[in-house]
Amino acid sequence: DGGITQSPKYLFRKEGQNVTLSCEQNLNHDAMYWYRQDPGQGLRLIYYSQIVNDFQKGDIAEGYSVSREKKESFPLTVTSAQKNPTAFYLCASTERSSYNEQFFGPGTRLTVL
Amino acid sequence: AQTVTQSQPEMSVQEAETVTLSCTYDTSESDYYLFWYKQPPSRQMILVIRQEAYKQQNATENRFSVNFQKAAKSFSLKISDSQLGDAAMYFCAYRSAIEFPNQFYFGTGTSLTVIP
Numbered sequence: 001d002g003g004i005t006q007s008p009k010y011l012f013r014k015e016g017q018n019v020t021l022s023c024e025q026n027l028n029h030d031a032m033y034w035y036r037q038d039p040g041q042g043l044r045l046i047y048y049s050q051i052v053n054d055f056q057k058g059d060i061a062e063g064y065s066v067s068r069e070k071k072e073s074f075p076l077t078v079t080s081a082q083k084n085p086t087a088f089y090l091c092a093s094t095e096r097s098s099y100n101e102q103f104f105g106p107g108t109r110l111t112v113l
Numbered sequence: 114a115q116t117v118t119q120s121q122p123e124m125s126v127q128e129a130e131t132v133t134l135s136c137t138y139d140t141s142e143s144d145y146y147l148f149w150y151k152q153p154p155s156r157q158m159i160l161v162i163r164q165e166a167y168k169q170q171n172a173t174e175n176r177f178s179v180n181f182q183k184a185a186k187s188f189s190l191k192i193s194d195s196q197l198g199d200a201a202m203y204f205c206a207y208r209s210a211i212e213f214p215n216q217f218y219f220g221t222g223t224s225l226t227v228i229p
Binding site: 031033040041042043045048050058088090092094096099101102104106107 | 119122146148155156157158160163165204206215216217219220221222
């Protein structure tokens with residue numbers, strides 16, 4: 001079955017440590033996205049990528065980094081520079097055609113201890 | 114940048130009744146797409162319904178329908194015969210048809226409670 005996988009589902013990190021969240025899709029989608037979700041704030045865009053080896057900052061990119069070495073994969077690194085990293089993180093992908101919706105992964109809950 | 118506003122943080126509905134969730138957006142574009150997503154307690158985002166801005170006819174998917182008012186930039190979701198499984202967060206989203214790269218803009222969501 002085609003879809004998006006995110007791992008791990010729950011992640012705990014000590015302050016000062018970098019952590020990488022995985023996102024893999026087998027939908028053959030060109031575009032991939034990372035969102036952060038906090039209570040009452042909806043989905044905020046962190047980074048997005050339209051093609052391999054290219055990506056753009058979203059609204060809240062500070063303290064995060066990404067890579068897009070393969071079409072299927074778009075990992076997100078939460079660095080120690082991110083002041084408030086505890087949140088729910090969603091990965092999404094879509095076709096280039098504007099008609100198409102975003103497909104979402106199941107999310108990763110990151111907690112900083 | 115486009116903005117999407119959901120002015121109802123929380124709504125409730127009796128089982129089997131009808132409820133309407135509101136969404137407004139701000140754009141200068143004439144061609145775009147609008148979406149409603151559902152996020153149940155599992156937190157998996159699920160597409161509920163889609164509307165093309167160039168279509169005057171309102172989209173319908175079973176018990177879900179929209180009231181799309183392009184001039185008013187309004188895109189409300191109507192859920193008929195509400196069921197317990199409809200309880201979730203609902204997000205309205207906008208996608209430009211001409212902007213590259215394509216971003217999606219989401220509202221802050223409406224939490225729907227279904228009362229048995």
